[in-house]
Amino acid sequence: xxxxxxxxxxxxxxxxxxxRAAERCHVSQPTLSVGVKKLEEELGVLIFxxxxxxxxxxxxxxxxxxxxxxxxxxxxxxxxxxxAGKNQLTAPLRVGAIYTVGPYLFPQLIPLLHQSAPEMPLxxxxxxxxxxxxxxxxxxxDVIIIALPFEEVDILTKPMYDEPFCVLLPAxxxxxxxxxxxxxxxxxxxxxxxxxxxxxxxxxxxxxxxSGGIQESQNRYTTVEASxxxxxxxxxxxxxxxxxxxxxxxxxxxxTAGVIEVRPxxxxxxxxxxxxxxxxSFPRPKAIDALVEAIRQCPLAHDSLV
Numbered sequence: 001x002x003x004x005x006x007x008x009x010x011x012x013x014x015x016x017x018x019x020r021a022a023e024r025c026h027v028s029q030p031t032l033s034v035g036v037k038k039l040e041e042e043l044g045v046l047i048f049x050x051x052x053x054x055x056x057x058x059x060x061x062x063x064x065x066x067x068x069x070x071x072x073x074x075x076x077x078x079x080x081x082x083x084a085g086k087n088q089l090t091a092p093l094r095v096g097a098i099y100t101v102g103p104y105l106f107p108q109l110i111p112l113l114h115q116s117a118p119e120m121p122l123x124x125x126x127x128x129x130x131x132x133x134x135x136x137x138x139x140x141x142d143v144i145i146i147a148l149p150f151e152e153v154d155i156l157t158k159p160m161y162d163e164p165f166c167v168l169l170p171a172x173x174x175x176x177x178x179x180x181x182x183x184x185x186x187x188x189x190x191x192x193x194x195x196x197x198x199x200x201x202x203x204x205x206x207x208x209x210x211s212g213g214i215q216e217s218q219n220r221y222t223t224v225e226a227s228x229x230x231x232x233x234x235x236x237x238x239x240x241x242x243x244x245x246x247x248x249x250x251x252x253x254x255x256t257a258g259v260i261e262v263r264p265x266x267x268x269x270x271x272x273x274x275x276x277x278x279x280x281s282f283p284r285p286k287a288i289d290a291l292v293e294a295i296r297q298c299p300l301a302h303d304s305l306v
Contacts, residue, residue: 001042001043003072003075005035005036005038005039006039006072007068008025009036009039009048009064010065010068012032012048012055013057013061013065016054016056017054017055018032018055036048043064045058045060046060047064047065048061088283088284088285089119089120089286089287090120091120092122092123093121093122093142093291094123094142095122095123095124095125095141095142095143095144095145096124096126096127096132096135096141096144097125097126097146098127098129098132098145098198098199099126099127099194099198099200099229100147100194100198100229100246101146101147103230104246104248104300105274105298105300106124108299108300109294109295112297113291113294120287120290125141128197129199130197132144136277136278136279137155137279139279142279142282142287143276143277143287144276144277144278145160145295147199147272147273147275148272148275152277154279154280154281155277156277156280157277158277158292159275160273160275160295160296161301162272162273163246163248163271163272163274164247164264164265165204165207165245165246165247165265165269165271166246166247166250166262166265167186167242167262168232168233168242168243168244168250168261168262169242169261169262169263170236170239170242170260171258171260172239173261176261180263180265180266181263181265183266186242186244190240190241190242191204191241191243191244192226192240192241193205193226193243194226194229194232195227200272203270203272204270206270229246230253236260237255237259244270245262247300248300274301276295
C-alpha cells in the first residue's frame with residue numbers, strides 16, 4: 001500500500017471515471033487502473049464496482065476511501081510541518097535569562113530581533129542560573145542568557161559581551177567626591193547585596209574578597225539582602241547604603257538628578273561576561289544565529305563585545 005495508490009482511489013471515488021481520475025493524478029489511465037487493482041488485491045476486497053457506464057464505490061470501499069482521505073490529509077500536514085521547520089525563524093523561541101540581565105537586555109534586544117526575525121516571537125522566563133540550567137537540559141527552554149562561568153555536558157556556550165560593575169551611591173554620600181572607587185573601600189561599609197541564589201551576588205563578593213570573609217562579630221561589614229537590583233536601587237536612594245550594579249542597570253531608573261550617583265571602580269575594575277547557552281542538539285541553529293546577531297547590535301553590548 002502506497003500513498004500514490006491511496007491518492008488514486010480517493011480521486012477515482014470523486015470523479016467516478018478512470019479517465020478523469022487519471023488526468024487529475026497526472027498519470028495514464030492504465031497506470032491508475034493497475035494501481036487501484038493492485039490495492040484491491042492487497043486488501044482482498046473490491047473498492048469499486050465497475051461497469052461500462054460508471055464506476056461506483058462499494059459499501060466496504062466507502063470506509064476505505066474515507067480513511068485514505070484522512071491519511072492523505074495527515075500526510076499533507078506532515079509536509080507543512082516539515083516546510084515550516086525548514087524556516088527556522090517562524091516558530092517561537094523559548095529564552096531564559098538570569099534576573100540581573102533580562103530586565104536590561106530584553107528592552108533593547110526584542111525590537112532588534114523583531115526586525116530580523118518578525119515571525120519568531122519570544123517566550124521569556126527570568127530565573128536563577130540553576131533553574132535555567134535545568135529547564136534548558138529538559139527542553140523547557142531553547143536558549144538561556146547567563147553569566148560565565150557556565151559548564152554543562154552537551155551544552156554549547158557563546159560569550160556575548162563583557163560588562164563592568166559600578167558603585168551606586170546615595171547622592172549625599174561622601175564617596176561622591178571620589179572619581180573612582182577602590183574595591184577595598186567596600187569592606188567596612190554597608191553593602192546592599194542580592195539574596196542567596198543570585199550569581200551576581202557571588203560575583204560582587206568575589207570582586208571584594210575581604211567582604212565575604214568578615215565575621216559578623218567584627219561589626220565591620222553589614223549586608224542587607226534584596227530580591228532584585230531595582231529594590232537595591234531604591235534602598236540606596238533612601239540612604240541605607242551603597243551597592244554594586246552591572247553597567248546595564250546603571251541608567252535604568254526614573255529618579256531625578258540629585259538622588260543617586262554612580263562611580264566606576266578603580267582598575268582592575270570587576271566585570272562579568274554575559275553569554276548564551278543552548279543544547280548541542282537544538283535543531284534550529286539559525287534561530288541561535290539570529291539571537292546572537294541581535295544581542296551584538298544592542299547598545300549595552302555594542303562597546304564590549306567578546
